[in-house]
Amino acid sequence: MNAQPRRTLRLLAVDDDASSAELIVRVAERCGYEAFATSDSRGVVNLATALNLDIMAVDINMPNVDAVGLFKLLAEAAYKGRILIVSGEDLAVLTETQRKAEALGLSVPYVQQKPLDFQKLRAMLMARDVLSAA
Numbered sequence: 704m705n706a707q708p709r710r711t712l713r714l715l716a717v718d719d720d721a722s723s724a725e726l727i728v729r730v731a732e733r734c735g736y737e738a739f740a741t742s743d744s745r746g747v748v749n750l751a752t753a754l755n756l757d758i759m760a761v762d763i764n765m766p767n768v769d770a771v772g773l774f775k776l777l778a779e780a781a782y783k784g785r786i787l788i789v790s791g792e793d794l795a796v797l798t799e800t801q802r803k804a805e806a807l808g809l810s811v812p813y814v815q816q817k818p819l820d821f822q823k824l825r826a827m828l829m830a831r832d833v834l835s836a837a
Contacts, residue, residue, distance in 0.1 A: 713754050714738045714828070717747055717773070718762040718789070723817070727760045727789070730821055734828040744768040748776045756784045758828070763790035763800055771803055778807035785810045787827060791817040 714736045716727035724740035731738035736757075741750060744765045751759065759782075763770040770788065777786075786809055788797055797814040804811045813827045 711735065711737045712757040714758045714760065715747070715750055715754060715756050716740045716760045717744055717765070718742060718760075719744070719765045720762070723762065723789075723819075724760075726819065727824070730824050731828055734825055736828065744773050747773055748780045748782075751777065751782050751784065752780065756782075758785045758787060760787040760789055763788060763792055763796065770800055774804040774807055774809055778809055782809065785812055787811075787813040787815065787824075789815050789817060789819065 712735070714728070714731040716724035716731070716738065718724040718727070718740075719742050721740065721742040724742060728738040728740045739750070739754060741747065745767050747759075761770050761773060768776070774786075786804060788800055788804070788811060790797055794814070794816060797816065801811045801814050815823060815827070
């Protein structure tokens, strides 16, 4: 059998709080991901394309381009990876943002409130649907 080796999954954490983005990166790296962080949402579409991302963790409230604006740009760019929405907002706000992203055709199977539950984040990153995307 000539099975191709699976490529390493790639994650981008997008959060205007650089330390929050770096925490997500560290958890992702421990789960076997190649992970990157940015605190500026303006260049995310280009990064997503260049890095061939599998999953993106996105904070809702960011300067310049908020999550909904970013989701519109990602949909226009035909982003095919999954999205994890992270925010300190109420769960209802996360769910509404998730609904808006999905209405644009994006895959948003996960939402998580801040402060992050790292055990839950690891479980999300190791979920079968994410791992099978590679």
